Structures are given as structure tokens and as C-alpha cells.
Amino acid sequence: MTLPTSDRPRWTPKSEADIERAIADDILEETHWWDAKQQLNTGKPANRGLAADLAAFSVDGGSILIGLHEDKSTGKFSLAPQPTLGVPEKIESIAASAVDPPLYIETTAIASAADATLGYIVVEIPPSPRAPHQVDGTYYGRGDKKNVYLSDGEVQRLHQRRxxxxxxxxxxxxxxxxxxxxxxxxxxxxxxxxxxxxxxxxxxxxxxxxxxxxxxxxxxxxxxxxxxxxxxxxxxxxxxxxxxxxxxxxxxxxxxxxxxxxxxxxxxxxxxxxxxxxxxxxxxxxxxxxxxxxxxxxxxxxxxxxxxxxxxxxxxxxxxxxxxxxxxxxxxxxxxxxxxxxxxxxxxxxxxxxxxxxxxxxxxxxxxxxxxxxxxxxxxxxxxxxxxxxxxxxxxxxxxxxxxxxxxxxxxxxxxxxxxx
Structure with missing residues (x-):
């Protein structure tokens, strides 16, 4: 199993076993096309942060997996299943209301084998035909591993590409x-x-x-x-x-x-x-x-x-x-x-x-x-x-x-x- 690149299909887990296998194979790392979060926090700052993530990935496409803990000292991931009830709908609502123009995404919940009320959320963000997208008046893109602010020149370049x-x-x-x-x-x-x-x-x-x-x-x-x-x-x-x-x-x-x-x-x-x-x-x-x-x-x-x-x-x-x-x-x-x-x-x-x-x-x-x-x-x-x-x-x-x-x-x-x- 390999991580996706721009010319290779996205890694999209279908089960908890798929995620465990990727962790065991030590292939998970934040990239231009993939990110992981332990949980979806609440409140306006958290919503704005997620909206910025979605807007950033919309330029070239990517995915976010929610329900993984990362040890920052080693870069290793471990399972951290979270409550999933209502989470996909919340993410889709943020994509529709906090991102300008509204962004199309797909969300999928994966249940934990130990507790069906817990699990993981796969958020897929296809390349958007209307990218770049704004959040609170700021354009976002994706660097090698993190979100970046897009300069006026980069925004103009993306508009010219469109x-x-x-x-x-x-x-x-x-x-x-x-x-x-x-x-x-x-x-x-x-x-x-x-x-x-x-x-x-x-x-x-x-x-x-x-x-x-x-x-x-x-x-x-x-x-x-x-x-x-x-x-x-x-x-x-x-x-x-x-x-x-x-x-x-x-x-x-x-x-x-x-x-x-x-x-x-x-x-x-x-x-x-x-x-x-x-x-x-x-x-x-x-x-x-x-x-x-x-x-x-x-x-x-x-x-x-x-x-x-x-x-x-x-x-x-x-x-x-x-x-x-x-x-x-x-x-x-x-x-x-x-x-x-x-x-x-x-x-x-x-x-x-x-x-x-x-x-x-x-x-x-x-x-x-x-x-x-x-x-x-x-x-x-x-x-x-x-x-x-x-x-x-x-x-x-x-x-x-x-x-x-x-x-x-x-x-x-x-x-x-x-x-x-």
C-alpha cells in the first residue's frame, strides 16, 4: 500500500482494518493530499479551522481522516475512534456555509469494531472547479504538509488556470x-x-x-x-x-x-x-x-x-x-x-x-x-x-x-x- 500522489488514486480506507493495516505498514504521514485529525472540536474557531482545511485541499484535492492520534515526537499514528453521530452532517454544513463559494465534499463514517457508536470519518475533497476558495476573506492552499495562505499572485495564477x-x-x-x-x-x-x-x-x-x-x-x-x-x-x-x-x-x-x-x-x-x-x-x-x-x-x-x-x-x-x-x-x-x-x-x-x-x-x-x-x-x-x-x-x-x-x-x-x- 502506498500513499496517493497527484497521479495516483487516493488511499480511501473502507474499514477499521484498512486503517490498522496502514498504521502497521507505517505509511501514514501528512502530505499535500492527506491529513489526519484526532477529533472534530466544537466552537467557531474550530469550525473556521476545519473550513480552512477544506478550502486548502480544494485546490488539488485531498482527504482528511478523523479518528487518529499522532505522536508528534515520532510521527506515528494510532487509532483514536470518536463519536460519529451527526459528524458527517456537521462537516458538510461547514463546507456549505463557511467556505466561499460553497464546497462539495464527501464524508463517510467507518464504525469501530469495539464500539459501533465510535469510529472514524473520511472526508474526501475533490479538486474544486471553483478553487481557490475563501474562509473569512482569506484564500487557502495546501503546502507540502500544512495549509498556507495564498498570495495575490497565487490566487491570480489559479484564476488564470481556470x-x-x-x-x-x-x-x-x-x-x-x-x-x-x-x-x-x-x-x-x-x-x-x-x-x-x-x-x-x-x-x-x-x-x-x-x-x-x-x-x-x-x-x-x-x-x-x-x-x-x-x-x-x-x-x-x-x-x-x-x-x-x-x-x-x-x-x-x-x-x-x-x-x-x-x-x-x-x-x-x-x-x-x-x-x-x-x-x-x-x-x-x-x-x-x-x-x-x-x-x-x-x-x-x-x-x-x-x-x-x-x-x-x-x-x-x-x-x-x-x-x-x-x-x-x-x-x-x-x-x-x-x-x-x-x-x-x-x-x-x-x-x-x-x-x-x-x-x-x-x-x-x-x-x-x-x-x-x-x-x-x-x-x-x-x-x-x-x-x-x-x-x-x-x-x-x-x-x-x-x-x-x-x-x-x-x-x-x-x-x-x-x-x-
Missing amino acids: ESVTNRIRLLLDREIARDPIPPADRQTGHVYLVAEPMAAPPGVAVPFLRRPGIEDWIRQVTMVERLSSMTQREVGIAPSPPYLQSVERRGGAMANVARSLAHSGRQLNPEIAERDQEPGLLDVEFLESGGLRVLVGRATKEGRNGRWYVIDVMIVLYARRLLDWVRKYGQAIGFRGTWALGLHVDKLAGGTSSAFIDETDFYSPTRYSSPSYEAATTATTQELTGQPWDVGHRLAEGLVWSLGSYERVKHHLEPPTPLS
């Missing part, structure tokens, strides 16, 4: 817009472009998976079986929906599931489809050998019977959430558990109003979108895609629906699920 990733995502979106099989002058409706790319994945990471027997069935199952728990009955079947996909095909460096308008034509418009049906049914989902995904959707906008221009914003939000679901499953299939770059672009929006108000425009005038397009870029860890996909969807789509005044109509896709009473 901006560089954003520019990379925008370049991917530009490439997808250029690949659109319908020329801009011929488009009657807005189009949705979605991209996802694994960051720091080895070249061709998905090649073995895409070559395996039965891959066509896997792609059909993942893309066509709707599993969004946030979807309401009224939203089922908003066109073009996943059932429009009907042909799994090979592409250059990819496999794709394609709707009729692009089927069997090398991602060109199918000449057998009537021109009036091409855009409303436009749907294309690609799984790349790089591990990335590309999605093209038509009918992002439409002209109503009253001559108004409508944005089908609920459909756009649904595809943002679908992308995250597909990314999570693809990453699991190809063995990638790192960070993803994600992007959304929608065009032909200028002057459009939300279709959520299509039956209400006789009574008042909804907000008209003021720009020709909308674009958003973010990154997300595999842990966040699994544990809080609505937060990632919020970063991708909230700006659009807020501008249209329709956030309240779609917020069930962009906020945590409401607990059942």
Missing part, C-alpha cells in the same frame, strides 16, 4: 458548431451543442471499451432509457427526446446514436427525410475514443402560432442534465474517475421568450432574450457528477433560464431534490 480551461471548453464548442450538418443560413430553429471531455485522461482511453462486443447495446441502453429522477410527467417526451435516437453507428474516432435525420449518412442530413422534419428531429450523441461526449440537438427555439419566437428552455435544461448522466456512466465504463470539462452552447435565441409562458403571453409580456446565443463552461469531478449533478447542471444552465425569467419553472432540475416528508 480561465484556460474555460477557453479550452469554448474551443470544443466552436468545433461542434462548425461541424453542424445544417449550415447557419439554412437553420430554422436554434440548436443545442453540448461537450464533455475528461481532463488529463490518457490518449485513446475509451478505445478498448468502444471495441468490445455488445457496445451498441450499451449505447442504446445508456442514451435511450430515461433515468432523470427530477423529470415530471409533463416533461416526458419533449421533442426531440431520447426515443428519437434509432441508429447506433461507427464514426471516425467515435460511436454515435443518431436520430433519423442523420442516420446512415455520415453525420450529414439524410436526403430521405423531408426538409420540414430535419431540424425538429435533429439529435446526435457521440461517444469519443478520447473519452469525451458530443451532443447536438435541434428545436431549441421555435416560432409560435402568434408569431412569437420561443426558447424551449426546459428541453435545453433536460439535455444539460442528460449529458451529466451520460458522462457519469461513460466515465464509469472506461475507468475514468477524474475531472471533466463541460460546455453548453445554444444559438438563435435573440428576441425569444421562454416556452414555459407560451399559454400566458396574452396576459403579459415575458422577458425576451437579448443575445443571439448562450454559452456556459464548467468543470466537475466524478464525485460531484455522482453526488450532486443538479449543482453541475445549475452551473451550465442557470444563466439562461434566469435571463428568461423561467428559473422557477425548471429549478427542480437545478436544485437538490426535495426530501420526502
